[in-house]
Amino acid sequence: RTARFTLDPSFTVGDVDPRLFGSFVEHLGRCVYTGVFEPDHPTADDRGLRRDVLALVRELGVTVVRYPGGNYVSAHRWEDSVGPAHERPRRLDPAWHSTETNRFGLSEYRDFLRKAGAEPMMAVNLGTRGVAEALELLEYANHPSGTALSDLRVAHGDKDPFGIRLWCLGNEMDGPWQTGHKTASEYGRIAAETARAMRQFDSAAELVVCGSSSRSMPTFAAWEATVLEETYDLVDHISLHAYYWPEDGDIDSFLASAVDMESFIEAVVATADHVGARLKSSKRITLSFDEWNVWYLPEWVARSKTFQPDEWPEAPRLLEDGYSVTDAVVVGSLLIALLRHADRVAVACLAQLVNVIAPIMTEPGGPAWRQTTFFPFAQAARYGRGRVLDVRVDAPTHETRKYGETALLHATAVRAEDGSVTVFAVNRDRTEPLPLEVALHGLDVTRVVEHSALADADPDARNTLDDPDRVSPHPVPGTTLGDGRLTALLEPLSWNVIRLA
Ligand code: AHR
Numbered sequence: 001r002t003a004r005f006t007l008d009p010s011f012t013v014g015d016v017d018p019r020l021f022g023s024f025v026e027h028l029g030r031c032v033y034t035g036v037f038e039p040d041h042p043t044a045d046d047r048g049l050r051r052d053v054l055a056l057v058r059e060l061g062v063t064v065v066r067y068p069g070g071n072y073v074s075a076h077r078w079e080d081s082v083g084p085a086h087e088r089p090r091r092l093d094p095a096w097h098s099t100e101t102n103r104f105g106l107s108e109y110r111d112f113l114r115k116a117g118a119e120p121m122m123a124v125n126l127g128t129r130g131v132a133e134a135l136e137l138l139e140y141a142n143h144p145s146g147t148a149l150s151d152l153r154v155a156h157g158d159k160d161p162f163g164i165r166l167w168c169l170g171n172e173m174d175g176p177w178q179t180g181h182k183t184a185s186e187y188g189r190i191a192a193e194t195a196r197a198m199r200q201f202d203s204a205a206e207l208v209v210c211g212s213s214s215r216s217m218p219t220f221a222a223w224e225a226t227v228l229e230e231t232y233d234l235v236d237h238i239s240l241h242a243y244y245w246p247e248d249g250d251i252d253s254f255l256a257s258a259v260d261m262e263s264f265i266e267a268v269v270a271t272a273d274h275v276g277a278r279l280k281s282s283k284r285i286t287l288s289f290d291e292w293n294v295w296y297l298p299e300w301v302a303r304s305k306t307f308q309p310d311e312w313p314e315a316p317r318l319l320e321d322g323y324s325v326t327d328a329v330v331v332g333s334l335l336i337a338l339l340r341h342a343d344r345v346a347v348a349c350l351a352q353l354v355n356v357i358a359p360i361m362t363e364p365g366g367p368a369w370r371q372t373t374f375f376p377f378a379q380a381a382r383y384g385r386g387r388v389l390d391v392r393v394d395a396p397t398h399e400t401r402k403y404g405e406t407a408l409l410h411a412t413a414v415r416a417e418d419g420s421v422t423v424f425a426v427n428r429d430r431t432e433p434l435p436l437e438v439a440l441h442g443l444d445v446t447r448v449v450e451h452s453a454l455a456d457a458d459p460d461a462r463n464t465l466d467d468p469d470r471v472s473p474h475p476v477p478g479t480t481l482g483d484g485r486l487t488a489l490l491e492p493l494s495w496n497v498i499r500l501a
Pocket residue numbers: 026069070071072171172213291351352
């Protein structure tokens with residue numbers, strides 16, 4: 001009962017794009033207000049950003065931050081979010097039934113990114129708006145000066161252009177819940193024309209067209225095919241969104257969520273390549289998995305039904321899921337799935353960053369802390385840089401309700417430029433440890449630098465306001481490397497990072 005695989009630098013998947021470790025800040029609940037931005041907080045800087053949150057975002061290692069939505073963007077008016085903060089209009093946000101003050105806007109977002117050390121990923125509104133407004137935003141944000149909108153930005157105090165390269169052409173336009181929802185051909189047309197116009201302004205723009213908002217959408221795959229037929233030559237990436245939660249208490253299937261994520265990725269790749277073949281194109285569309293996470297979605301659906309039609313709160317507590325050890329192991333496994341497809345997934349965003357289904361939580365006026373899911377993300381973002389090695393697992397299996405026979409081990413390995421290797425591995429067995437043996441061929445590593453695991457006798461343990469450090473990774477003794485063989489014992493229900501140099 002041992003799990004095995006072989007690592008050989010001749011067999012690789014592809015290079016990791018650092019943007020695989022992106023995240024997402026939406027004007028939703030308390031992600032922005034009392035999350036990243038809280039001018040009255042004791043740690044706030046001169047722009048109102050919480051320094052305690054910024055420190056955690058940097059520790060998390062986020063490389064790119066998608067903004068401002070999400071569902072929010074589909075009724076968003078970008079011009080509301082610029083200029084003197086006290087003059088910005090208050091608006092009703094239909095997506096989250098909230099009042100948006102616009103106190104945090106484009107300039108604050110750029111400032112946040114600079115301090116967090118991350119790149120922008122800006123979504124344009126293709127729900128209630130179209131080509132003209134996307135171009136206006138592009139000119140405001142990126143043109144140096146000398147035109148009405150670029151000079152307006154300068155007058156607003158932002159002399160330097162924002163230099164936004166990565167743009168999302170709307171959000172989840174296949175979803176009937178989306179403001180301005182469209183059919184695939186309606187969306188394909190507006191996305192194509194928006195992309196064409198944006199490229200006329202900025203040929204270097206990198207564009208993400210909307211794929212399906214989940215693999216279970218009735219239009220999945222047909223949507224991608226129709227949209228890409230319109231946009232293939234005009235865009236760079238197609239988006240995927242996926243959220244996982246334990247359905248009917250079925251934890252074993254939940255722990256195998258990455259099986260779904262991997263086949264979702266493979267299905268989108270197949271669909272995109274099919275369109276490419278039909279168009280006789282040598283171009284390859286890459287994937288932007290720009291929303292993924294564990295999200296207890298049924299709880300949100302139930303909560304949303306209790307909204308009072310005349311109540312439009314400011315920054316209410318929404319989607320504030322508290323994550324357990326089990327959730328963190330699933331998040332680790334989803335990170336492994338993304339790395340295993342690094343050849344086609346160029347961008348990925350953990351949705352979201354603070355308070356809203358997030359690795360970082362805050363209390364208004366109070367502390368910020370790391371959820372359990374913080375740790376696998378931070379470790380993957382730090383050590384998952386380089387070239388992904390092709391890992392073919394030979395492991396014991398068990399039966400899951402949703403996915404049938406499933407391997408107990410989920411793993412990948414990344415070789416850094418300096419030759420060091422990091423193995424990321426999840427043991428999906430909830431009760432038994434899993435012995436692991438890795439044969440190493442042609443790798444110049446001689447020692448185990450560290451074996452760290454996230455596991456706990458209580459799989460429901462979580463970090464809370466009252467007990468913020470209850471769960472964190474611990475060192476695992478006994479992992480050895482000798483005669484080209486790595487041996488380790490993976491604790492039951494665990495996320496593991498084994499670093500070799
Ligand atoms: O991340 C929360 C929401 O999930 C986003 O606003 C939307 O795009 C998705 O449905």
